[in-house]
Amino acid sequence: MRGDFFTPGDFKMGIAQILQFVFFGGLAISLAGRVFLPEPAQKFIEGNQMAILGGCFLCNIIAGNLLNSGAFEVTYNGQQVWSKIDTGRFPQMEELFDGLKTVMRTAQVAAEPASTVMPESFDAPDL
16 A cells, blocks of 8 residues: 555646745735835735735635645555545545455455466365
8 A cells, every 4th residue: 555645737736836926925015025015005005904914815725725635545556445536535444444355355366377266166175
């Protein structure tokens, strides 16, 4: 078993990066960078500081939600055991164990040579 990162896709990543830039840029300008702006912009920021900070934090929340895929994907030897993306939920421990046992049995049967698989009706005396 192995855990890995599940990326939400290039488009969502790009939008999230833009929103993060707006968040940090808005914080920097509204808290420390007002002196570099023209006087009308300074007055606008002073009069609307709470709304600007609220908008900045909203950008941060949206960016975080875009990056959160909620993925919980479990594979064993490349075979899928559980997918939260497909099922929409986390597995119960029993479901995870059952899925793992099934995948492990499938891998074990596939690894056995064909000559060692005997039909169920074949009765060989114990030696």
